[in-house]
Amino acid sequence: MDNQQLLAHIAALTGSEPNAVEDTYGMLNVHLETSSLLRVVEGLKTKHQFIYLTDICASHYPDRVGAEFEVIYHLHNLVANQRVRLKVALPEAQLSLPTLTGLYAGANWMERETFDFYGVIFEGHPDLRRILNMDDMDYHPLRKQYALEDETRTDKNDTFFGR
Amino acid sequence: MDSALFLEKLILIVVILAVTLVMALYFTFGERKIAAFFQDRLGPNRVGPFGLLQPFADGGKLLFKEEIIPKNAEKWLFILGPGIAMIVATITSAVIPWGTSLPIFGRTVQLQVADVNIGILYIMGIVSIGVYGIMIGGWASNNKYSLYGAIRASAQMISYELSMGLALIAVVMMSGTLSLREMVEQQAGLNWNVWYQPLGFLLFLTCALAECNRAPFDLAECETELIGGYHVEYSSMKLGFYLFSEYINMFISSAVIACVYFGGYNFPGMHLISDPMILGLTQVAVMFAKIFFFVFLFMWIRWTLPRFRYDQLMRLGWKAMIPLALLNMLATGAISLYNAQGF
């Protein structure tokens, strides 16, 4: 199964052409709608042997208005040795998408981590709490608006070096 | 009882107590050195020549540590626990015959504090009190880990005492006496009980390991699960008492094993020595050599074997040791009867 066939399978599962498709370094990137995510993942798992959930993480793009957040899923078909990356873009106003815990038990902590760092709500998650940070933290630290260093520092000029 | 006898016994008690304590002290050192030997390390070698003063440094450290009694602990029981453990461990040595006798200042001093005619029963009795020290200490700490340790220890000791007693009964049936001195005297030369009771000896050795809470039966204090078990909350010399009592118990168990199965102070060619002084001293030396061997065996086992799981320990105790001990007892009885009467 090469990436073209896989793309055809995914298109069949969504019922329409995916929003955008890229091929980065040999791995297929498929951008999905929130609504079709669960259907696609379930189809990939049950029909196309993508039984291994490698990773879930998110990313924050403050400049992309209306799609500030992106949740990234890496799936792996261990039989055909094929990986696929699924992406779901989310607006900051509506940071929620369905959970994968019903399909992969291992999604539990990965989604908790994503929630912890980006505040993405996974609907239907059995226990969506912070996992690595303090329970009483009131922000999601990996968002880009939180600078790593104290911005009031004056002894260090970052104009030339560093974001 | 004349006053001289009283004085003699008092001095003997003090000497034996002192020897026991020093032994326990140096067993901690020996344990560390032997562990180091097994593990390709050097062991303690900084305090004094060859690290020989290490146990005093350890003891001093324990003494000068801050005493901490947890707020929610039962204060008096918390203090009583290590006390019981220590007292019980030390008084067992009363019935051990260290040798026949020594001529000192014209008196023949018997090298045994009390030649009671129920020596073995005394030991069994005292040993079963020993568990209270651990149980009370573990319970009074008001800590779940120490409670677990205490529960494990008491269940383990009670189960293993049974087979220990059954193994001893076989020896008693064979020798026909409960006095340790008589038992030792019967084993003159190389006529040791272990040749007649090999199974009994193995059972007794295993039970002794369990009674001393030594590996592979050290579930009560296993550091990786219970973080030290019953003595988690103890500090300073109260902790020291628990640790010492373990080593004293090891010393006494080895002495009992030596007396019951390995002829105690007997050695081949004993009748060739006529000078009572030399004879007495050699006997004590032989006794100690045997004790040291068993203590070494205890340490050897500890640094080689993994420990059992709690349920496996109980299964071994109830389903293997007790039936074997009963079988051993039955066989001993049958053979004794055959020897006495024929068929």
Added chain:
Amino acid sequence: MSELTIKNTGQMISTETIDGDIATLNLGPTHPATHGIFQNILKVDGERILSAEPTIGYIHRAFEKLAERRPYNQITPITDRLNYCSSPINNIGWHLTVEKLAGIEVPKRVDYMRVIVMELARIADHLVCNSVIGVDTGALTGFTYMFQEREKIYELYEEICGARLTTNLGRIGGFERDFSPTFHTKLNKFLAEFPDNFEEFDRLLTRNRIFMDRVIGAGPITAERALEYSFSGPNLRAAGVDYDVRVMNPYCSYQDFDFDIPVGKDGDTYDRFVVRQEEIRQSLRIIRQALDKMPAGDFHANVPEFYLPPKEEVYRSMESLIYHFKIVMGETAIPAGEVYYSVEGGNGELGYYLVSDGGRTPYRLHFRRPCFIYYQAYPEMIIDSVLSDAILTMSSMNVIAGELDA
């Protein structure tokens, strides 16, 4: 039974101690068996475990946030602190990720050198795990034997990079220097002596009756559940799935070497122990082959934008000075793009998901930490077993707090 509410969260922490037959037992955060800092709140009925609630994050150091401010070559020291039992694998995994993003081809010799270092790291990692299983069953002696061997591996690291635990080994594009003759002497000595000592350790435990009684059937997991939980590495292979990144997606010329993937059957502690033991033997095989077949060539790729020039060149030639400045100040241009790259770490598939926007630092870097992912199966694996088994299960899963919390 009283309850106490912690500020801001509304989360209840019960201060109840023993409720009927069920007790709450805090296994951790500072418990000797956690070998790090994490907590398990167990509900126990006597010795039997009814439920477990893991709490992690005690040594979370925000590596992903840190990485967003650091130039690529300065992220290597961060990766050291993930699975600190096998830092070189993490370092090299990171270098491979950047090399893939930047399209750097490394000479064959670098591949082989990397394989040697990574397999040494794997041996060190597995030695720690297996000897600690021994300690948790109460057999301390094997642990000291194996730590002497691990020490020799650390001395080998020292010969390569000067560091021991957090190695910060290698560079993007290769190694900072070639293996020294001392390294080869020491490695040959290690290869000659290690197998005997290792087999002695093996004889102490693997067929020891008490040890087998303790570990067989402790904390089992089926292959199906292990895949559901995205297990990887020795833990997945012990459950019976032969997934190994070295074979599935060979990196660093692993396809050139002949080695076996040991696979277990029941996924219990004994299988995990034996799989790791066998992997150590296979790693030795790989190292021997790599040494034998070591190709001639350079010990780094010819990528002046990423690979620091020799210091004397910096003083002599203008170009070198410019490259040196750009690398040290982190001003090297890197293509925009995103890449996922994984290596077989000590604990399993160690992945790096790297998003670059062409800037001096990664836009987003996510570590796929195998520990973090498989540790969530821990409650399921220990429920209904006894406390002692729970501890063995934990140590045989090789949960490394650094990797767990990132």
